[in-house]
Amino acid sequence: MINMKIDSTKKHNRNDIIFIVALLLIATFGALYLFVFRDGGNTVKVTVDGKTYGVYSLNENITEDIHTGNGNLNRLVIRDGKAYMETATCPDGICVSHKPIFRDGESIVCLPNKVVVTVTTTDTDSPDVVI
Amino acid sequence: MNKSKSVAFFGVCTALAMILAYVEVLLPPIFPAVPGIKMGLPNIIIVFLLYRRGPIPAIAVSLLRVALVSMLFSNAMALLYSLSGAILSLLVMIILRKLNFLSTVGVSVAGGVAHNVGQILMAMLLLETSELFYYLVVLTVTGTIAGILIGLCGSLIIKRIPERLLKF
Numbered sequence: 001m002i003n004m005k006i007d008s009t010k011k012h013n014r015n016d017i018i019f020i021v022a023l024l025l026i027a028t029f030g031a032l033y034l035f036v037f038r039d040g041g042n043t044v045k046v047t048v049d050g051k052t053y054g055v056y057s058l059n060e061n062i063t064e065d066i067h068t069g070n071g072n073l074n075r076l077v078i079r080d081g082k083a084y085m086e087t088a089t090c091p092d093g094i095c096v097s098h099k100p101i102f103r104d105g106e107s108i109v110c111l112p113n114k115v116v117v118t119v120t121t122t123d124t125d126s127p128d129v130v131i
Numbered sequence: 132m133n134k135s136k137s138v139a140f141f142g143v144c145t146a147l148a149m150i151l152a153y154v155e156v157l158l159p160p161i162f163p164a165v166p167g168i169k170m171g172l173p174n175i176i177i178v179f180l181l182y183r184r185g186p187i188p189a190i191a192v193s194l195l196r197v198a199l200v201s202m203l204f205s206n207a208m209a210l211l212y213s214l215s216g217a218i219l220s221l222l223v224m225i226i227l228r229k230l231n232f233l234s235t236v237g238v239s240v241a242g243g244v245a246h247n248v249g250q251i252l253m254a255m256l257l258l259e260t261s262e263l264f265y266y267l268v269v270l271t272v273t274g275t276i277a278g279i280l281i282g283l284c285g286s287l288i289i290k291r292i293p294e295r296l297l298k299f
Contacts, residue, residue, distance in 0.1 A: 009234075016237035023244060023275050030268035050258060091206075106265060109258065112208060116258055 034105070041104035041119035044083045046076065049114040058083065058102065058119065068113040076117060083117060085110065140297070141188060144180060148173040148196040149203075156204065168273045171243050171281055178224070178239050178285035183297060186225045193217050211257070212250045219249030235289060239282030243274040 046053040048068050056062060058081050066074040074095065075086040082100035090112035098108045107118040151172035160168065173196055181189040197217045201210035223245035227238045247270035251263050 012232065012234035012237070015232050016234050016240075019233060019237050020240055020275055020279065023240065023271060027268050027271040027275075030264065030271070034265055034268055047258075107263070109254070109263065109266075111212070111254060111258075112206075114258060 035103070039104055039121075040081070040102050041106075041121045043120050043122050044076075044078060045118045045120050047116045047118075053115075055122075056083075066115055068115055072113045074110055074113055074115050083119065084108070085117070088113065088115075141192060144176055144188075144192050145195050145199070148176040148192055149200055151175065152196065152200045153204070168270065170277050171246060171274075174220070174239060174242055174246075174278075174281050175285050175288065177221070178235060178242070178281065179288050179292075181224060181228055181238075182235065182285075182289045183292070183294075186221075186228075189225070190221055193221055212253050215253035216246040216249040219252075220246035234282075235286035236279055236282030239285055240275050240278030243278030243281065244271055247271065247274045 040058075042058050044056045044058055046056070046064075046066060048066065053066060054064065056064060056076075056078060058078060061079045062077070063086070064076045064078075066076055068074060072089045074088045074090075077084055077086045082102045084100040085095040085098065085108055088096050088110055090110050092112065095108050095110035095115070095117075101108055101117070101119050104119055104121050107116055109116050155169050155172050158170070173193075176196075177189050177193045180192055194214070194217065197213045198210065201207075201213055220242045224238050224242040227233055227241050233241070248267065251267050251270070255263055
């Protein structure tokens with residue numbers, strides 16, 4: 001009934017290595033894209049449960065309390081061009097221990113409170129009127 | 132097949148998978164910069180069952196384990212994430228096992244990475260954001276490493292538990 005043949009032939013092991021190397025290569029390209037080819041962003045967008053909560057500049061030092069309903073709170077701090085979560089009422093505290101973010105597209109996610117903090121780039125340098 | 136013995140056997144398997152999931156929570160974080168990385172120790176049991184008892188027991192024990200652990204130690208949201216990861220992981224492992232071109236290590240690596248992908252897809256769906264690729268990259272690497280270790284452990288257990296102990 002059960003196939004007892006254990007698959008550990010040379011062919012299987014070779015396929016394993018090809019498979020693992022392929023996975024790691026994909027991850028490497030992903031990491032290169034994320035960490036090397038991206039510049040720092042200049043704004044921080046906060047969404048709660050998929051809806052935009054607020055947009056803040058990365059260049060100002062602020063402390064923002066994000067109220068997520070049911071008395072839950074995430075305190076977002078922007079300091080020295082980096083954003084991080086100082087405190088949160090979520091049980092796991094994953095967002096609080098996340099390292100500060102500043103690159104375009106980086107994000108801190110608080111799954112229990114459904115808060116997503118993302119660094120974006122907006123063109124604030126562009127002139128309002130071109131004469 | 133003796134019914135009560137198989138009930139006891141799969142009960143023990145489920146308990147083992149639950150204990151391994153609990154032990155995993157007690158371990159210190161491997162890589163504190165990216166929280167949420169886990170070894171996937173319960174997958175040793177799932178891989179073992181998949182190879183020695185076929186896909187149905189593996190599915191049953193895995194889903195039971197996820198449901199019980201989530202109910203005992205966390206909340207309904209965590210159940211959703213774990214469940215989506217477990218289901219995708221099981222699917223990928225069963226298909227790869229059937230295709231028979233990877234060894235236990237390869238199947239376990241695919242299962243580990245699929246577990247992460249499943250959870251992140253669920254998070255993207257629930258949070259309606261696509262900005263979680265950052266996690267995916269890191270979790271692919273850690274999932275691969277964990278999968279190799281789990282696969283090696285699993286293949287040892289698969290080879291060494293004699294079939295007479297599994298005869299009911």
